[in-house]
Amino acid sequence: MRRRPSARDDGAVLDHLVYAGPDLADAVARVAALTGVTPAPGGRHVGVGTANHLADLGAGMYLEVIGPDPEQPDPEAPRPFGIDDLTEPALVAWAVRTTDIGATVAKARAHGFDPGDPTEMSRETGDGETLRWRLTPPSVPGTLHPFLIDWGSTPHPTTRDLPSLPLLMVTGTHPDPDSVLAVTDALGLELLVRRAPKAGLTAALRTPEGRQVALY
Numbered sequence: 001m002r003r004r005p006s007a008r009d010d011g012a013v014l015d016h017l018v019y020a021g022p023d024l025a026d027a028v029a030r031v032a033a034l035t036g037v038t039p040a041p042g043g044r045h046v047g048v049g050t051a052n053h054l055a056d057l058g059a060g061m062y063l064e065v066i067g068p069d070p071e072q073p074d075p076e077a078p079r080p081f082g083i084d085d086l087t088e089p090a091l092v093a094w095a096v097r098t099t100d101i102g103a104t105v106a107k108a109r110a111h112g113f114d115p116g117d118p119t120e121m122s123r124e125t126g127d128g129e130t131l132r133w134r135l136t137p138p139s140v141p142g143t144l145h146p147f148l149i150d151w152g153s154t155p156h157p158t159t160r161d162l163p164s165l166p167l168l169m170v171t172g173t174h175p176d177p178d179s180v181l182a183v184t185d186a187l188g189l190e191l192l193v194r195r196a197p198k199a200g201l202t203a204a205l206r207t208p209e210g211r212q213v214a215l216y
Contacts, residue, residue, distance in 0.1 A: 015097030021089030024067030049075035057167035082141040093139040101150035111186035168204040
């Protein structure tokens with residue numbers, strides 16, 4: 001994907017990348033060891049059983065490191081992004097931001113891709129603030145399909161003071177690249193996808209020392 005994907009009239013652009021793991025502290029530590037940047041605590045998804053840490057990727061994008069919240073009981077439903085089945089952290093999903101999620105869903109469906117119906121979601125920050133947004137169902141592992149998010153009137157996470165970890169490029173692998181490209185075309189986005197036995201995402205990041213590293 002280009003760093004700034006072409007936006008349609010509904011403003012669809014890359015919002016964030018999701019790095020998930022079976023242990024949140026371990027996932028954060030792996031990002032820190034790779035990049036020299038420690039993602040900052042974001043908050044807790046009450047009732048979902050997860051919490052996250054965040055880093056600013058630049059250009060209004062961010063990295064979400066997410067895993068089980070040790071302060072919450074196991075949720076009744078499975079945690080999102082296949083977290084309960086992960087054995088180690090991985091870059092598992094990407095989110096597309098829109099300013100009108102209903103219109104974006106309708107346009108995607110008209111172009112042959114159904115992102116699913118939007119639902120309300122929220123997160124409690126460490127300072128007691130509650131952030132609210134709407135999103136379509138999180139991506140199913142192995143599909144490489146993005147999910148949609150609309151922050152509405154809630155300030156975007158990148159308006160907060162987050163550690164910087166510039167994103168250079170995002171690429172994907174999939175056994176059937178054309179199936180992924182059909183989805184990105186329906187959303188008016190671009191993603192470079194190579195044919196490979198396993199679906200996955202790779203993010204090229206620039207460290208504070210100027211090194212380029214790959215998170216996958």
